[in-house]
Amino acid sequence: MKIVSLSALVTLLGVSLASLPAIGDPGKANESGSLHASQPQRIIAAGGVVTEIVYALRRADVLVGVDSTSTYPASALKEKANVGYVRALSSEGLLSLNPTSVIAIESAGPPDILKAVEDAGVQVSHLPDVATPAGISAKIKEVAKLVGEPVKGAALAAETDKQFAALSALRSKIEKPRRALFILSFMNGRAMVGGRDTSADGILTLAGLQNAASTLNGWKPISDEALFDAAPDIIIAMGHGPQDVTVNSILAVPAFAATPAAKSKSIFIFDGGYLLGFGPRTSSAARDLLLAAYPKLAGQDKRSDLQ
Amino acid sequence: MHQIPQVAYRRSIVLMALCVLLVLIAVAAISLGSISIAPKRVFEVLFGMEPSGQIDFARDALVITQIRLPRLILGAAVGAALAASGAVMQGLFRNPLADPGLIGVSSGAGFAAAVAIVLGGRFLPDAATKLPFAFLPMAAFVGALMSTLILYVVASRGGRTSMAIMLLAGIAFAALAGAGTGWLAYISDDRQLRDLTFWSMGSLGGATWSKVAVVVPMVLPTLIAVPFLARGLNAMALGEAEAFHLGISVDRLKTGAILLVSIAVGAAVACSGLIGFVGIIVPHLLRLSVGANYRFLLPASALLGASLLVGADICARTIVAPSELPIGIITATFGAPFFIWLLLRRGPEFAV
CATH class of the missing domain: 3.40.50.1980 (Nitrogenase molybdenum iron protein domain)
Structure with a gap:
């Protein structure tokens, strides 16, 4: 490993070295959303909503670590390693879980920590965080793709869209x-x-x-x-x-x-x-809130007949 | 006066012990972390030897050369800068409570960091997004230097700088910067508030070789200047007038020391956030053992400051692994009680 000794020498001179990751094991980098990964996925969820979506997709098995804002489901922080607050992550801490990828919500960071993890050959996916119904289904689809469940994700996103549409109809009756x-x-x-x-x-x-x-x-x-x-x-x-x-x-x-x-x-x-949370539960949360605030609309809500 | 040879002997012992301590802590910092790497492999990576096993070798090499090593050097540089600067400030102000914060470095950097965190995205979205790694440190560094400059101008009149005025102005300026930070905290959102809180507790996380390459050249001049500063500070201990009669160019000493300290501490704070306590406590800790001669106190402070900060960082990144604690919590939690214990068992010869 002469390359390593040379690069250690170069880095000692204070030169930031971008080439070292090149010697990282190429087998570690999984293709995004690949259903037939060469090895089991080991994913770190950085962001409570990411954890929530992965659990909603029933793929908690791929998670090795979650951040401290992952309060739902409550079991997440008990079952998985806690990598700390989503905006104060640690590069070595993340790497110590041997992840294949990190799904990071937009606000996760600090950015140089995520960059260091990426440089170590771990795929880091940045997830836009838009607090709207469209943003929620986009998040669900993206996370589903990253955990290799695009079909389940599309179904969950469609279900969420449907609930938001029903919510919108209900809202128009106010x-x-x-x-x-x-x-x-x-x-x-x-x-x-x-x-x-x-x-x-x-x-x-x-x-x-x-x-x-x-x-x-x-x-x-x-x-x-x-x-x-x-x-x-x-x-x-x-x-x-x-x-x-x-x-x-x-x-x-x-x-x-x-x-x-x-x-x-x-x-x-x-x-x-x-x-x-602005995640998969938001449509029902908004609906619960609406029905609590406007009890008269409860009878007109179609979904309540189904339950 | 019969004590002098004994004191000199004790000083060289202490300096050697501090060197050994720093080496031991550096070895520990390279070997320990949330990823467990066998000492043998650490050795192989550092000295470029043939790896004995291939499993995870590339990852371990990367962790050592790109994460732990820059972090160790950054921590040592920041610790040395804070502690040596603290000693310089205590000598310059002839005040045991002095720390680099007195010349506005911390308050200015803190305020500028708050501006960058809260307003950066709003008013300079281009700079904030194009320079995600450098925007905050650059702002903090500029803030540190600007506030020192303001205080220096306030305290100087007719080519003379009054340390007493600078101290008072420094307190007022810290209050003002604190209020400014408070205003920004008030208009900040949840996330920015969390960022501010974490920044004010300090962290060596995110240390990279490029940060090391920026911070070390800023800290080095202060360390190199130590022998020159020591002579002046020793004379200053007798009083400003006495120092002048001893042939010390007092105003040049003040200007030089303030400039060196503001650059070193400004760079340290910019990269690691506010790490309190080290600057005040380390020099006092050493006064208890090596006495008040700055010729020994300054290098000893730099060595112990480096060891202390690197040691605290080992705790910060292993205690709650794979997560990480802010380092300022560690330095104060363990350092303060230890210091009080030292004060309790002080000998009769100890004077601040």
Whole structure:
């Protein structure tokens, strides 16, 4: 292995060497979506939605590692190695799992870590993350192709599209859109709410609701007076983890108790990952939210007859 | 005065021990990691010997030469820069609490990094996407130098630089930069906030040979200048006027030291984020054992700083493997209690 000794020497001089990966085992690089891989696939999912899609395709067997945002299904982080937060991955950590490929959501990184992994002969696929129905089915198809299940993927994507179409039909029946406030968490009685340009805003739109906090940009704590102005008809809160937000804890805050939502008892607690994941479960999450917000539409929902 | 030969003897022992420590830690850093590689193979890769087995050899060679080796050198350079600069700052300001942050390097770099993280994609999408690896470090480096320059100008009047003014202005500037970072954190989204938090805890992840090639030349001048700085700093310990009467060009010393430190620490911070604690603690740790003579304190600080940071990095990347901890957490978690323990058992001769 004279090449190696030479390259080690060159690299010691501080020259970034791009040629070394060339001596990496070529057999390791799997063709994307190949159904007949020469060796079993070993995939790392970087991004909670990637993990969710792989599990939805029932191909968890190909996963060797998932990132720490892979909270659904809950078994993922128990069964698979945790490669850390999706934006703070470690190159050697990823390589230590001997992956054949890494499926990285758009925001995964840091970029130079993913580049180093790619240089080591591991196929790194970057997955665009668009928080729309079309973006979701595109994600499903792409992940399915990468795990070698294009047919199952197309079916799942088609099913998702169908659900979104049904959702859209349901949405068109809304006569008067209601105003909803999305609470992420409570800190000392102050609520952190989803404003414009948040995943919360996206799911509210899908559920045919108006974001009552649309004057805010991003996730922001809302002041009592702004809350009065927002006058939400509905309050949606994320309940998960040890700091559970409950209906009673919201009503205990005077500013919240005075909202129209509190008066009509329209406060709903949802699982955060379910509502904000923008993955295969999003259509049903949006539908659940819509039916909770507009109970009268429940009877007109065709899908509810099927269940 | 009868202690002097004994002290000199102890100093050379300590310096040798620190060299041995750095070599041992470097060997450990090359051999340990989330991928287990046999020591024999490490040896084969490093010295280009005929591999005894082919299984995973290419991968292991790549991990050693492209991931662990640049990371080791970057860690050593950053650690040496932070610790030696900390010692220089403590001498220059004649203040035990001084660290490179006082001349605005950390606060300026932190603010510039926050600007790059939060606003970079919005206002300079081209630069941010074309230079994904270099945009943030470049911004942080420029921020570090700019803030040092501002403080230097504020503290200088009529060709003289007042260290006391620089210290006060440095505190005000740090508060201002902190507020600026706070504004940016307020308008940032979830992801940018996470990035900011991780950056402020430091990491040597993503070390590449190109980063090493940039950082090492920035750190080296400070290390080379150590003997020259040491003489001036020793004289400064007596007081500025006394140093001047001893024939030290005090203002040139200040300007030179500030310039060297801002470049070295600016480059270190730009590549690794904010790694606190090393700059303050390492020089004090050594004062406890080798005394306050800068001729020994500066090289010893560089050696121990390098060892400490590389050692902390081994922990950071193995404790939660295959994931990784921010290194700033490790340096503070293990270093601070150790330092307090040292303070508790200090001898009567120890003076800050």
